[in-house]
Amino acid sequence: MTGNIVTFSEDQAEAYDRITELLRGAGVDLDNSILTPQADGDDSVLAVVGKAGSGKTLLLARLYEALQEAGIDIISGDYESKRRSAKRTLAILAPTNKAASVLRNRGVPATTIHRILYTPLYDPEYEKIAEWLAGRGEQPEIEGLTQAALERATLFYASNKSIPGAFAAAGLRGSDFIIGWKRRDEALDIGFVDESSMLDEKQLNDLKEIFPTLVLFGDPAQLAPVGQSGEMVFDNFKGDQKLTLHRIHRQDAGNPILDLAHALGDESLSFQDFERMIEEASRKDDRVVFARRVEADMMARSPVLVWRNKTRVRLIQAFRNAYGAPPDELLAGEPLICDGIELPVKHRKKRIDLEARGLIKGAQVVYMGPGKRAGFSRLHVLGAEDPQVSAASIIKIEIPDQEEPFIPFAARMGAAFLHGSAVTIHKSQGSQWPDVQVFGPDLFVAARVGRIEAGQALWKRLAYVAITRAQNRLFWVTRNMLARPTSALTIADLRAAAPVPLSLKEEEQ
Numbered sequence: 001m002t003g004n005i006v007t008f009s010e011d012q013a014e015a016y017d018r019i020t021e022l023l024r025g026a027g028v029d030l031d032n033s034i035l036t037p038q039a040d041g042d043d044s045v046l047a048v049v050g051k052a053g054s055g056k057t058l059l060l061a062r063l064y065e066a067l068q069e070a071g072i073d074i075i076s077g078d079y080e081s082k083r084r085s086a087k088r089t090l091a092i093l094a095p096t097n098k099a100a101s102v103l104r105n106r107g108v109p110a111t112t113i114h115r116i117l118y119t120p121l122y123d124p125e126y127e128k129i130a131e132w133l134a135g136r137g138e139q140p141e142i143e144g145l146t147q148a149a150l151e152r153a154t155l156f157y158a159s160n161k162s163i164p165g166a167f168a169a170a171g172l173r174g175s176d177f178i179i180g181w182k183r184r185d186e187a188l189d190i191g192f193v194d195e196s197s198m199l200d201e202k203q204l205n206d207l208k209e210i211f212p213t214l215v216l217f218g219d220p221a222q223l224a225p226v227g228q229s230g231e232m233v234f235d236n237f238k239g240d241q242k243l244t245l246h247r248i249h250r251q252d253a254g255n256p257i258l259d260l261a262h263a264l265g266d267e268s269l270s271f272q273d274f275e276r277m278i279e280e281a282s283r284k285d286d287r288v289v290f291a292r293r294v295e296a297d298m299m300a301r302s303p304v305l306v307w308r309n310k311t312r313v314r315l316i317q318a319f320r321n322a323y324g325a326p327p328d329e330l331l332a333g334e335p336l337i338c339d340g341i342e343l344p345v346k347h348r349k350k351r352i353d354l355e356a357r358g359l360i361k362g363a364q365v366v367y368m369g370p371g372k373r374a375g376f377s378r379l380h381v382l383g384a385e386d387p388q389v390s391a392a393s394i395i396k397i398e399i400p401d402q403e404e405p406f407i408p409f410a411a412r413m414g415a416a417f418l419h420g421s422a423v424t425i426h427k428s429q430g431s432q433w434p435d436v437q438v439f440g441p442d443l444f445v446a447a448r449v450g451r452i453e454a455g456q457a458l459w460k461r462l463a464y465v466a467i468t469r470a471q472n473r474l475f476w477v478t479r480n481m482l483a484r485p486t487s488a489l490t491i492a493d494l495r496a497a498a499p500v501p502l503s504l505k506e507e508e509q
Contacts (some may be wrong), residue, residue, distance in 0.1 A: 002245050008062075010034050012055045014332050016465055018213060019063060022046055024494050026190070026213045028088055029149050032069040035088045042206060046198065047181030047216040049233035051265075052468040053258040055449075056217045058328045059245075060192055061108050063215075064092060067190075074109055075188060079163035080119055089189040091116050091211070097200040097358045099430035101383035103194055108162065110194065117206060118356050119183045126167070126177035133157045133166055145170060155414055164386050181352040184210060191215070195430045197222045197232045198199050204233045223426050224454065231454070256285045257474050261467055265458045266412065271447035271459060275440065278476045293481035294437055295323045298423040298490055300335055301366075302433040304412070304477070305466045306422055308443040313398045315422040315439070318482045320397075323489055327406065330367045333489030335420035337427070338363040354391055358384035359415045362427055365397075375414070380494045383431075387494075391415050425466045438463070438468035440478050 008016060019408035020030050022044055027036040050056050065378035067090050068074065075091040092110040094100040103110035122130060128140035131152065149170040156162075167177055183221045191211035193199070197216035199207075207214055216234055224333050234242055263269060263277060282290040296305055306312045325331050342459050343351045358381035359365075368388075377393040392414025396405035405418075422439075443466075446459035453461055467474050 006058075007234055008126065009245075010053060011050075011057050011243075011245050011412070015059055015245060016062065018240065018243055019048070022213065022215070023190070028067070028070065028072065028190070030066045035071055038088060038212075043212045043214075045208060045214045045237075045241065045343045047215070047218065047237050047242045048245065049218050049220045049234060049242060051219055051221050052464075053255065054245035056219075056392055057103070057106065057108075057194070058244060060092070060103075060194060060217055061106060063192070064090070064108050072190075074161070075116065076109055076111055076161065078111070078115070078120065078165075079122065088190065090192070091188060091393045092192045093207075094193070094194045094430065095197075095203070096360070096430045097363055097381060097383035098432070099195045099198075099383075099503050111359075112360070113193070114204060114211070114355055114360055116188070117184055117193075118352050119184055120356065121176045121180045121182060123177050123179050124170075124201075129153070129167070130177075133356045141342065168386070173498040175261060181356045184351075184426070187212065189213065195219075196234065198430050199233045199444070201233060203289055219468075221461065222429055223461055223465055223502050248467065256281045256288045257467055257470050260474075264464050265294050269460070270442055274463065275476070275478070276389075282476075287472065291437070291475045291477045293480050293483045294318075294439070294477050295475070295483050296436055296485040297483075297487070297491060298435055298475070300492075301335060302435055302437065302452050303335065303364075303428070303429050304422040304437045304439055305444050305469065306439045307462055309424065310400070311442050312402050312422045312424060315482070316398065316419045317400055319421040322482060322484050327397075330410075331489050332367060332369045333369045333491050336395065336417040337423060338365060338368055339416040339418050342413050353388075354415055357381070357386065358388050359389065359391060362430075363430070364420055365389075365417070366491065366494055368494070380491070393417060421470060425462050428469050429465055432469050432471050434471050435473045435475065436466070437475040437477055438466040440476050441480055 015352060026044065029035070048059065051332045071087070073089045081347065089201045092103065092115045093116055094103060094110050094179060094400045095113055096113055100110040100112050108432055125142055126135065127144060129150070130144075132139050136399065138152065142398060153166040153170040155165040164178075175202055188210050190213045191207060192215050193207065194217045196216035197218075197220065210486060218232065219233065220235070226492060254308050260274075264274070265415055283290040294315065296319055299315075304315055305453040306315065321332075323331060325334065338359050338361055341351045363384075364382040366380045366382065368380055370376065371378055374389055375392050377395070379389045379393075381387045381389055392415055394407065394416040396407055396416065396418055398405045398418065421423060443459050443463055446462055447457070451456070451458040
């Protein structure tokens with residue numbers, strides 16, 4: 001057993017017992033740490049839902065610890081041995097890099113859904129090192145890799161079970177040892193999916209094809225995916241197929257941000273009353289700030305959350321003007337959002353390569369500077385395990401009151417990006433930042449529109465999602481004003497976070 005005693009609320013304990021029962025039926029006995037071989041049988045899908053602070057992440061983390069204690073293998077998405085054993089496996093997934101990184105920061109080895117759907121193909125020589133690090137072979141001799149480099153890889157892997165990370169510690173780049181990606185063609189075992197409110201039906205069906213035992217964790221108060229008619233994939237789950245966590249867990253008691261989030265469940269609450277609640281909370285606790293203006297300094301790493309696209313575009317333009325960014329180029333340190341991969345079908349391999357490295361739609365990146373080839377950019381993918389990427393880029397800067405975006409430079413095809421200093425609340429789902437600015441004037445407009453979504457006022461759903469993106473401090477902005485930055489844009493913090501860059505070869509696309 002683990003050394004830390006976990007105290008569950010009553011509904012958490014009930015959910016834990018129900019999932020334990022589900023796993024026992026699949027041949028995984030957590031009570032006695034007994035694993036039996038995976039058997040053919042009925043597939044099982046179960047959802048655990050609850051609002052922010054109800055303890056979903058704590059429950060997921062404790063289940064992961066119990067499964068690890070029972071001897072289950074964790075599938076990380078960065079390397080899988082071809083010598084597949086009969087051991088039981090678990091994969092912990094999230095829809096985006098940022099959502100996966102939130103779990104990893106809490107000690108849960110999560111990866112993205114995409115990294116499980118697509119698996120890396122390793123160069124045969126370097127695969128020998130991967131097998132050796134994983135304890136399944138003798139130490140190999142690889143030309144160009146010194147004993148000191150292998151020792152650095154060993155030390156890294158001992159503390160962090162990441163093969164790419166270990167290779168990076170040895171001084172290798174991703175393009176040295178990963179030669180491609182392939183669609184997974186064999187089933188796995190048990191899958192836990194966090195932030196499942198972001199899933200659409202196709203993603204759920206893809207996961208059900210791979211995992212005979214699937215547990216979804218999600219927040220029913222968030223915004224449903226676009227095109228889902230206001231519904232989430234678990235909305236139609238019946239009976240004991242869906243477990244609901246009601247009580248705010250004691251670890252989150254007294255958190256003013258969560259108090260505000262849960263107050264939005266009051267049907268009689270008006271927007272004006274809610275803003276007064278925020279102002280009152282700001283007087284009592286510095287974790288809530290009733291801000292008069294947007295802070296440009298924060299926008300470089302934590303986007304302002306807005307409802308309307310026209311607000312987003314105007315704030316982006318104000319941000320660039322405040323930093324003196326020229327209209328025809330980007331400054332190192334400017335944030336971007338991946339808007340998808342613009343490649344024809346014949347370049348499917350390159351698309352998989354870019355997406356597997358984290359450049360999926362909605363991924364947050366920071367521009368590090370131009371690449372060595374025309375149209376290439378050096379990028380830092382926020383939340384990715386291997387963050388440094390060089391890729392052909394199509395960067396679009398939207399201009400207020402103009403239909404067509406300005407494109408400072410672009411490759412013929414590649415990864416497309418929008419500016420990321422401001423994003424819509426809908427696109428922020430699955431992400432969290434230490435400090436978050438929410439643009440209150442937009443929420444006021446949403447309240448005046450009076451739209452209802454899934455039985456609740458839209459402004460309340462928007463406000464709930466926006467304020468629960470804040471891990472430490474919430475800045476509720478009340479005026480359409482921007483404070484000038486106190487220092488220039490920088491990428492020094494990103495270089496410090498990744499001293500040994502992993503990058504893709506700048507190949508012709």
